[in-house]
Amino acid sequence: MLERLRVEHFALIEAAELELSPGMNILTGETGAGKSLVIDAVGLLIGGRATADVVRAGADRARIEGFFRLPEGDGGKLRRELEALGVEVEEDDGLLLTREIARGGKSVCRINGRSAPLSLYREVGGRLIDLQGQHEQQSLMNPRKHRVLLDRLAGSDGEKALAAVEAAYRALDAVEKERERLKQGERDRIQRQDMLAFQAKEIDAVHLVEGEEEELEQERKRLQNMEKLxxxxxxAYDALFGGQVGGALELLDRARSAVEEAAAFDSALAALVQNLEAAYYQAEDAAERLRDYRQDLEYQPDRLEWVDDRLDAIRRLKRKYGGSIGEILAYREEIARELEELEHRDERIAELQAEAERRRKTYLEAATKLSALRKTMAAKLESSMAKELAFLGMSRAKLTVRFDERPEPSAAGAEEVEFLFTPNLGEPPKPLAKIASGGETGRILLAFKTLLARVEGIPSLIFDEIDAGIGGQALQAVAQKMAEVAEAVQVICVTHAPQLAAYADNHFRIMKTVRGQRTMTRIEALNEEERVKELARMLGGDRASTLTHSHAREMFARAKKSS
Known part of the structure; x- marks a missing residue:
């Protein structure tokens, strides 16, 4: 559950901290005081979409921090789920989520002080808190969401059955897409085959060799500069061997002889004699190699023309099939594979057809099991919803689950699911969006949350004005149902209804105040006497009478006694 929530520089909230408890946590206050800001902050805390306009004017960033304590009664299930996501939970079962939104819109997410990608952060947040607001009521009106709700009610069995269907569908879909690709029009196939054959012939005609382009470039450079060479x-050869004054070899030999004669008078010159001898032999070797090299030199205009033609051919292929000889040869291998496939297309299509039939059978087996589970869950849902709705003041209302078979296989299973609603006896069931009022929708959603809380193990539920559009005895029933839910999970609720606030285990009052030239939202935890005063305000306004205060005290005592 969420034990502590701290909000800084968020919209009208400069700094606020809530110490939350198990059971029912209620937030009340005047319209416009900023009650929904707390819900919005929690939405961001668990990974909701962040925008820069949430940052309080004059601040650089908004910061929202929530400390959670994992439940003890789930056998460690939530801890195992988080650890499977790679999240380390403290030994005391504590988990700290932090979200910062900078003025420029950049968002930073941290789990236990460590940066985390938003996708992981959102996944973790969704396992800690289920937040109900206007968006979720709209989702209840959308038939596309009904299948998801029904599958959620099936718990882990539903997850496993749906995962099996999804895997079987992906396997079937991959084979059928491959088969359809091969079953393109015969004209397209022939055109493709002719084009690939032409490309293969064009590449093969050049007889490419890996690395030859560099060698040819070097040879062309030599042939183009033959006269200079x-x-x-x-x-160079003449400088070493010839000339009227003698070549470098002759001069080196004279120098060696002179130094050798001088060394007879000073032994220090002996090493220099050796250096001159080495220089002479190296120069002699260079002269011999130059002689051999120049003997091999000859003008070869035919060879140069052939090299140019060869390089031009390689460049043409590079422009069409790849940036290098290696890429061209790799493309040639792709051509060979595709030609082989096209030539044996009919055989491959037959193989894929047989494989598709096998995979379709596997899919149908998985989808049949999922359908049976859904129908079982639908019957339980209809029965449970009848009881829940009757408790919430809708004894004649009925929720029916309708199944419509899909014409084609789907990753979601073999059927569409839609919830139909009958508010009054004798009327035919109709889609929720066409018949349910705002108050009825809120109660239906509360009934769903009551059922989901029993199977999903999410430790905290948040409701934003679940009482909207509900009054009288129905509202009292909603309050009692919320208190019942709060016995199993933590509930955090924004409300305008004193009947609901009276059942709070922890009551916060939201106020808008002005300090200096700035407006801000304050949050105060209320003691018992303050709670009675707040109930009286909710019943009769700021000038509540003595009778109203007496009524508030009686309401508080009755709720306390019943809980």
Missing amino acids: MDKTNA
Whole structure:
């Protein structure tokens, strides 16, 4: 459950902290005081969409922090689910969620002080709190959401059965898509086959070799500069061997002889003799290699033309099939595979047809099991909803689950699900959106939450004005039902109804105040006497009479006694 909520620089809230308890936590206050701001803050805390306009004017960022304590009565189920998501829970079963929204709109999420991606953060938040608001009432009106609600009521059995259907459908869908791809029009297939054959022939005609382009570029450079190569190597050879004054070899030999004679008078020159000898032999080796190299040089215009043509052919293929010879050869392998597939297309289609039949059978088996489970759950739902709605002052109302078979397989199963509603005896059932009033919708949703709380194990439920459009005895029944739900899970509720507020285990008053030139929302925890005064205000306004205060005290005592 949510033990502590701290909100800073959020809309009109400068700083507020709520110490929440198990059971029923009620938030009341004048219209416009900012009660729904607390619900909005909790929505952001569990991963709701964040916008920069929630940051209080003059502040750099809004910060919302919630400390949760995992329930003890679920056998560690929630802890295991969180750990499966990679979230470490403290030894005392504590979990801290923090959300910061910067003025520029950037959002930072932390779990136990560690940054977390919003997707994970939202997943964790959704397992800690179920938040009911106007959006969820609208979802109840949407038939597309009804199947999801029914499957949620089936608990882990529903999750497993739906997962089996989804896996079987994906397997079937993959095979059927592949089969449909191969069953393209015959003309398209022939055109594709001709084009691939042409491309393969064009690539094969060049007889590409990996790495040859670099070698050809180097050879063309040499052939284009043959005259320069001859001139420079001849000049180098002459410098080493020839000339009227003698070549470098002759000069090196003279120098070696002179130093060798001088070394007879000073041994320090002996090493220099060796250096000159080494230089002479290296120069002699270079001269011999130059001689061999220049003997191999010859003008080859035919070879240069062939190299140019070869490089042009490679470039043409690169423009059409890949940026390098390696990519072209890889594409050629793809062509070969696709041609093989096209040539044996009919055989492959037959194989896929047989595989699709096998996978369709697997899908139908999984979908049949899911359908049976849904119908069982639908019967239980209709019975349970009849009891819940009767308690909530709708004894003649009836909720019916209708199944419509889907024409094709689906990841959601073999049927559509829609809830039909009959508010009065003798009337035919009709879609919820067409017949249920606002007050009826709120009570139907509360009945659903009551049933879901028993199977889902979410430790906290939040209701935003669940009492809207409800009055009289029906409202008293809603209050009692909320108190009953709060015995199993923590309930946090914004309300204008004193009948509901009287059942609170923990009561907070939301007030709008002005300090200096700034408006802000304050939150106060109320003691018993303050709670009676707040109930009197809710019953009779700010100038509640003595009789109203007496009525409020009686209402408070009666609720306390019944709980």
